[in-house]
Amino acid sequence: MTATTVQANRERWASLLQRQGAAVVLVVVIAVAWIAFPRFGSLGNLRDLALQSSFLLVIALGMTFVIITGGIDLSVGSVYALGGVLAAYGSQWGFFGSLLLPLAVCGIIGLINGILVARTGMAPFIVTLASLLFARGLLLAITSEGSTTFKIPGDAVFLRLGQGTFLGIGYPVYIAAALCLAGGVLLRRTRFGQSVFATGGAESSALLMGLPVARTKIAVYTMSGLLAGFAGALTAAYLQSGVTVIGVGTELDAIAVVVIGGTLLTGGAGTIIGTVIGVGLRNVIQSVINQIGTLDSNFQSVVSGGFLLVVVVVQRWLAKSRNA
Amino acid sequence: MTRTRWLQEYGVYLAVAGLFAFNLLFTENFVSAANFRTQLLQAAPVCIVALGMALVIGTEGVDLSVGAVMALSAALIPLYLGYGPLLAVLVALVVGLAAGLFNGFLVAQLGIQPIVATLGLLVGGRGLALVIAEGKLVEVRSPEFLSLGNGDVFGIPVSVLVAAVLAVGVGLLVQRTTFGRQLVAIGGNRSASALAGLPVKRVLIGVYAICGVLAGVAGVLATARLGASDPADIGLLMELSAITAVVVGGTPLTGGRVRVLGTVMGAVLMQLVRATLIKHDLPDSATQMVQAAIIIAAVYVARERSTR
Numbered sequence: 001m002t003a004t005t006v007q008a009n010r011e012r013w014a015s016l017l018q019r020q021g022a023a024v025v026l027v028v029v030i031a032v033a034w035i036a037f038p039r040f041g042s043l044g045n046l047r048d049l050a051l052q053s054s055f056l057l058v059i060a061l062g063m064t065f066v067i068i069t070g071g072i073d074l075s076v077g078s079v080y081a082l083g084g085v086l087a088a089y090g091s092q093w094g095f096f097g098s099l100l101l102p103l104a105v106c107g108i109i110g111l112i113n114g115i116l117v118a119r120t121g122m123a124p125f126i127v128t129l130a131s132l133l134f135a136r137g138l139l140l141a142i143t144s145e146g147s148t149t150f151k152i153p154g155d156a157v158f159l160r161l162g163q164g165t166f167l168g169i170g171y172p173v174y175i176a177a178a179l180c181l182a183g184g185v186l187l188r189r190t191r192f193g194q195s196v197f198a199t200g201g202a203e204s205s206a207l208l209m210g211l212p213v214a215r216t217k218i219a220v221y222t223m224s225g226l227l228a229g230f231a232g233a234l235t236a237a238y239l240q241s242g243v244t245v246i247g248v249g250t251e252l253d254a255i256a257v258v259v260i261g262g263t264l265l266t267g268g269a270g271t272i273i274g275t276v277i278g279v280g281l282r283n284v285i286q287s288v289i290n291q292i293g294t295l296d297s298n299f300q301s302v303v304s305g306g307f308l309l310v311v312v313v314v315q316r317w318l319a320k321s322r323n324a
Numbered sequence: 325m326t327r328t329r330w331l332q333e334y335g336v337y338l339a340v341a342g343l344f345a346f347n348l349l350f351t352e353n354f355v356s357a358a359n360f361r362t363q364l365l366q367a368a369p370v371c372i373v374a375l376g377m378a379l380v381i382g383t384e385g386v387d388l389s390v391g392a393v394m395a396l397s398a399a400l401i402p403l404y405l406g407y408g409p410l411l412a413v414l415v416a417l418v419v420g421l422a423a424g425l426f427n428g429f430l431v432a433q434l435g436i437q438p439i440v441a442t443l444g445l446l447v448g449g450r451g452l453a454l455v456i457a458e459g460k461l462v463e464v465r466s467p468e469f470l471s472l473g474n475g476d477v478f479g480i481p482v483s484v485l486v487a488a489v490l491a492v493g494v495g496l497l498v499q500r501t502t503f504g505r506q507l508v509a510i511g512g513n514r515s516a517s518a519l520a521g522l523p524v525k526r527v528l529i530g531v532y533a534i535c536g537v538l539a540g541v542a543g544v545l546a547t548a549r550l551g552a553s554d555p556a557d558i559g560l561l562m563e564l565s566a567i568t569a570v571v572v573g574g575t576p577l578t579g580g581r582v583r584v585l586g587t588v589m590g591a592v593l594m595q596l597v598r599a600t601l602i603k604h605d606l607p608d609s610a611t612q613m614v615q616a617a618i619i620i621a622a623v624y625v626a627r628e629r630s631t632r
Contacts, residue, residue, distance in 0.1 A: 072439070116620070123577050125386070125439070126623045129564060130616040137612030145607050252447055265440050298454035305448020309430070312440050 021314065022260055022277045029284055037291040047169060049287055051238075054176035056253060057279045058231035061176075061183050062224030063254040064275045068187075069220050070200040070267025071117060071124035076228040077250035078135035079106050081243070083232025085139055088150035088242030091158055098158040098237070102229040109135055110225015114218035128221075132251065139244060146244040152236065162237025172234050179227070184272040196220060200267025256308045257282050264315070281307075332625045336573050336589045339618075343596045351603050361481060363592075363599055365549070368487040369394075369542040371591035373562055374569035375494045376535030378587040381570050382498075383511040383531050384579030385431060385438035390539040390566055392449030393423045394559030397543035399453035401469075402462040402553050409469040417540045423449065424536020428529030446563065453555035461554040464547060473548030483545040487588075490538065495584040504582075507531055511579030568615065569594055572622040593618075 033040040059076050066073045083102035090101030109131055116127045140146055152159055164171040187193040195216040198206035206213050236242045255265075261278030263270025282304060289300045331338075347354040373390050380387045397416035404412040423445060430441035464470065475482045498504040506527045510517045518524045542562070547553045571577060572593060573586030594615065601611045 120624060122620075122623050126567075126571060126577060126619060129567065130619040130623075132564070132616075133612045133619070134616035137609040137616065140607065140609030140612065145609060252443060255443065256447055259440060259443075265437055298451045298459055301451030302448045302455060303451075305444045305446070305451065308440075308447060309444035312436055312444065313430070313434060316434055316436055 022262060022274060022281055022311065026277050026281045026284065029281065029288065033284065033288045033291070037288070040287065040291055043168070045287065049283055050173045051170040053279050053283045054170070054172040055231050055235050055238075056250070056257065056283070057176045057276060058179060058234065059228050059250065060254045060257050060275045060279055061180055061272065062220075062227035063251075063258050064261075064263055064270055064272060065183070065187070065196060065220040066124075066224050067255070067258050067263050067265060068196050068200045068267060068270045069217055070203065071217065071220070072128065072255065072265070073110075073113065073221060073224045073228075074125065074128040074251045075109065075113060075131035075135055076224060076254055077247040077252075078132045078139065079109055079225055079228040079247075080232040080235070080250055081245075081247035082106060082109075082135045082139045083229030084236035084239075084246065085142055085150060085232075085242030085244060086229070087158070087233035087236040088152050089142065091150070091152040091156050095157045098152065098156065099161075099233060102233045103226055105138075106229025106232070107222055107226045110222040110228075111218065113225065114221030117221060118214040118217035143242075143244050149241050149244070151241045154240070159237050159240060162234050162239070170238075172238065175234065180272050180276055187272060192216070192219070197268060200269075202268070253282070253304075256304060260308060260311045262315070332574055335622070335625060336586050336593055340589050340593050340596060343593070343600060347596070347600055347603075351600065354603070363595055364484045365481050366599075367591050367595035368481070368483040369546050370562070370565045370569055370594065371487045371588055372490055372538050372542045372545070374566040374573075374587050374591050375490055375584065376538035377563075377566040378570045378573070378575050378582050378584060379494065379498070379507060379531045380438070380535045381511075381567070381575050381577060382507055382579055382582035383528060384514070384577075385528070385531070386442065386567065386577075387427060387532060387535045387539075388439065388442040388563045389423060389427060389445035389449055390535065390542075391559035391562035392446050392453070393420050393536055393539040394543035394546060394562060395450045395453040395555040396420075396423065396456075397540040398547040398553045398558045399456040399555040401544065401547050402464055403456070405464060405466050405469060409466050409472075412466075412469065413472075413544050416544045417537055420536040420538070420540020420543070421533055422536070423539070424533035425529060427536065428532030431532060432525040432528035450555065457553060457555045459556070461552050461556070463552045470548055470551055472545060473551065483549065486541065486545065490541070491584060491588050494534075498582045498584055503527065503530065508580060508582060511581070513580070565591075565594065568619055572618060577623075 039045055059080055063073055063076060083106050086102040086105055087098045090097035090099075093101075113124075113128055113131055116122050117124045143149070161171055161175075166174065187196060195206065195211045195213070198209065198211050199213050199216050203213060232247070235246065257278035258270070258275050259265060259278070260281060261271065261274030261276070263274055285303055285307070286300045289303065353359060373394070377387060377390065397419045400415050400419055401412045404415045427438075427442050427445060430436045430444075431438050434441075472482050477485055498508070506517070506522050509520075509522060510524055510527055514524060539559070539562075543558060546558050550558070569590035570587050571590070573588070573590030574583040575581060575587060597614055597618065598611050601614065
């Protein structure tokens with residue numbers, strides 16, 4: 001074998017690992033868990049796993065778009081919690097109140113994030129940090145410092161969105177799957193998707209090519225806000241009330257699963273399926289830790305953090321070996 | 325000097341002075357030794373962490389792990405307090421140093437983006453702290469150790485004194501040492517600094533190490549003040565407060581400039597905002613929204629400067 005074919009082989013493996021590494025690990029972890037813990041493979045556990053994953057997946061979907069443009073959205077955890085409270089609050093005006101109120105408010109927060117990032121050139125990190133504080137403050141103001149809990153009436157149609165099942169699987173799972181499918185098509189098959197990649201890959205070239213960079217950025221932050229708010233509404237429908245204390249640190253979970261899924265934080269590259277796998281991996285590991293039982297549940301974040309680091313280091317190492 | 329430039333340079337002092345004047349006029353019982361003491365005590369940990377963060381941001385980086393590192397150092401204190409407070413404090417600082425070196429290694433040697441490199445420790449570090457403490461709040465009883473939290477030296481609280489000494493130290497480091505000049509140069513233009521033969525990797529590792537140690541110091545002081553090691557709560561969202569103090573204090577996120585006194589003032593300003601709103605019976609929600617507005621305003625002004 002000549003040196004060039006060795007190099008070519010290595011590159012192929014490197015790129016395969018980079019793209020499919022998380023998927024391989026996910027399969028291995030599931031296989032091991034299935035054999036080692038009889039309860040893991042039970043239908044009930046898998047159903048719960050899918051349902052729990054769907055809420056985070058909806059948030060991470062928006063985050064994937066933002067990160068591909070080279071940005072970051074730290075506000076999603078607060079916006080998620082705010083969306084839940086607004087959905088419960090809006091339930092007094094029926095189904096559409098529950099749905100439209102959170103979408104409108106969270107969409108506007110996302111829109112403002114986008115405008116500030118795209119039009120003033122402020123760092124996404126700081127802009128969305130400010131809206132993290134703002135959304136949490138708004139949430140506290142609505143619930144009079146978190147002391148008021150809004151309940152969704154037990155007969156509300158809206159509840160079915162979170163609690164309904166089809167073929168034994170919860171509606172949120174189908175909704176998350178549909179949104180991911182739509183997101184994947186949007187990213188891969190449309191002009192908008194192309195400008196998302198171009199914006200993150202090389203912003204100045206994208207500008208020179210006449211792509212609507214600013215509009216693309218505004219759109220992805222708006223999407224991220226909408227999706228985080230919608231995930232909050234779904235969670236509220238599932239829990240039958242708006243819970244004020246959720247979502248703290250969720251932005252970091254979302255970023256972590258997106259990165260684990262192979263989307264580069266530097267922008268320009270990423271996939272929706274990777275994010276799906278990232279969410280799956282996070283929650284499967286969590287489930288495994290719960291099954292072990294004797295293991296401290298706090299161990300879960302240690303594993304997540306360690307895993308994130310390993311993935312990032314491997315990504316970096318592969319990128320270097322491909323350039324070499 | 326243009327007006328925006330001036331605002332960026334001195335805006336934080338102006339804001340502190342303005343808020344101070346407002347409180348003098350409109351807040352009851354504002355002027356009292358006890359109140360000043362409380363305000364400074366509250367601002368001290370944020371200030372200490374923000375000093376390290378300012379150095380990191382000066383190199384165009386960011387350290388998201390500071391809150392988790394505080395929790396980690398706090399979790400270890402009860403384990404070693406039996407061997408004397410000095411050893412416990414030392415262990416806490418060494419853990420901070422180790423965390424900082426780890427972050428620095430990822431950023432400098434492996435070339436990983438600071439946000440991601442330190443995100444790993446943010447996610448994992450607090451979990452590790454909780455595992456070490458078995459998820460529990462542990463009371464701390466050693467009087468010598470507790471005196472770090474509520475003791476005085478010449479009438480000044482120990483933690484305020486520590487913060488002041490560290491601020492002077494960091495100020496001298498930036499202004500008067502080769503390391504400080506190299507740090508600022510690297511933040512301004514990393515590749516040019518590398519070409520000019522500056523020890524880029526060593527400086528970066530050093531900066532994250534300092535940031536980690538300072539987070540460890542803050543963890544020690546927070547534990548002493550609380551009288552307990554609470555890994556679930558100590559340092560929570562500290563990374564955001566520290567970044568805010570740094571940015572409000574005039575250090576741009578794009579690096580190449582470190583404002584030490586501005587950072588201290590940034591920490592004081594955020595504390596003063598909180599205190600003012602609380603004293604006027606405005607709730608937490610208002611505080612958070614006002615903080616958000618201040619951050620946006622500060623960064624907007626900073627942006628004007630950098631595009632010029």
